[in-house]
Amino acid sequence: MSSARQLFAWWMAGALAGAGLPVVARAFSNVAIGDRLANPRLPRLGGGAAELLSGSATVSLFVFFRPEQDRSLEALKTLARLQQEFAGKPVRVVAVVSDGWPEEAVQALVREAGFGAPVLVDAGDALYGALGVRLHPVVGLCDRQQRLAAYEPFRQVNFAEIIRGRIRVMLGEATAAEMARVLEPEKATTGSPAAEARRYFNLARMLWTRKNAGKALEAVKRSLAIAPTAPAWALQGQILAAGGDCRAATPLFEQALKIDPTEPVAIEGLKGCAR
């Protein structure tokens, strides 16, 4: 590393330490959630310079990435999509890359990802070292006061969901409870006893519509054996009552009404049997 870069690295570390950053905090190794970050002005890929964080945007998102890494490509593609999704909202996105990489390699990755936001060049990995980044790709999100609000390393599954969720929470578009569901999505089960019972009930209803009382009765009994429900008790009663067996049907209607006093087939069935 050149002496100029080394000096910059230590200036950066000093600036961050001056901002009261703890050394052992989580998130980035040297920065904890809630800490205010220094806001260095860094050279931009392709010329010019820009600050790491926005002074006006509600969300300042930065991603550390590197070329020759599939995950960085995926991360930049995802962030490019999200940037479009949040276009017109106070969300600012930048990427940060070490100056140790050839500019052409960085340009190629950025192009392939379709990433149109500014790419800042971290001379001598000074910012990387000062924040304690430790891995690629990783996203930091800061609020308007330039405090770190979230830290999200890339992940193979649901990365976009999580970053989108973080941004939406910061914009006030989503609640903490909604974010919790993004982080812990509901288990995607298929079968359940209730669903199986409902399936046989539906089959029984169809068979009954087709005037096949015997098979309808068989199917509804199967449904009730798996998970008794008011509609199933009522349907069984209805089939029996239609066959003239109100004596057997009445307790079934009553059973249905115990579970659901508003069960319409059971109410009608009881009325019919009382006539």
Added chain:
Amino acid sequence: MDSMTMRPMRSTWLLPLAAMLLAGPASAAPLKTEVIKKATRRGFAVAPLPPGPNVKWSHSPFEAGDCSICHDRNDRANPGPISMGINETCYGCHEEFQAIMARKYKHVPAVETCTNCHNPHNSTERKLLGAEMVEMCTNCHKGIKDQIVNAKVRHDAITTGEKCSNCHNPHAANIEKLLIQLPFDLCVTCHSKDGMIAGDGKPMTNFKAWLTDNKVWHEPVKAKDCSACHRTHGGNNFRLLVAPYPAAFYAPYENKAYALCYGCHNDKVVSVPETTTLTGFRDGSRNLHYVHVHKERGRTCRACHEVHASKQDHHIREEVPYGPKAWKLKINYTRLPNGGSCAKTCHETKAYNNKTLTSSAPKK
């Protein structure tokens, strides 16, 4: 964790190296695999299969001869067309699938038509699948098929229990890749018991117990992202690792041997002798990772770090296995205000200071 043992004999590092060379180059897993979008779908029979000993599963209405539940006529010989759209017909009884298919991530064949995968009459397979599950799924998911067929290290989850459906919901899910739960929650469904043995005969970790006892979790574990490091459909690296990592305790250093770790971490953390920014494990600017690793018998990452979780910061392990009986030798790491120190037994007590620019130790 893995029962990697530190060998007292100097020449034994040659064995794993030779094994690695004989095994050929291990590959990094691609993030995405090929999926055939259209051509091979609808290749499975939907007409009734002729009765036979292998036709073990039958759809209730078909078995009972109630053709009119789905078709125009109740006539086995000539049932006519189905009365409504295919999925609409299925949902008539299987109504829970309306809610399932409302989930965010949907399997395209399931959206198109249930009969892309199911025979609505009878089948040789459970769930009336048109073919054996792995065969059917990989009929489109060619990239996964390649991984499974060519894997030197296989994952039992693919071939046992519910097979693909152990982890994926083939209809729809709330998680990308149609995962039933986040990867970690799926993995610990099996990897949370003692006594599991890997294909190489080594015991596997009970992760629930390990993570309960060790509270400093590696970032992918915290993110429930086991697939950051493990290739779940099968691969060429031991422990289904997505990229090469030395299988032995000692290994001569070369960047590509650590492709797994460098998939996320910066290789310069280890590969450059001097740094003032990339790591805190430095004495002044002297990179102590470099010092430990760049030897003929270089220490691999596992010499000092626990991969999944540890009791100490920086995933530093408390002890290392040594010798054929895997005696436990303490590392005795202590965090200090300006860095840290390690004491016997790996070496005499040595401290490092990462708050200065220059090293007090002589350079070799």
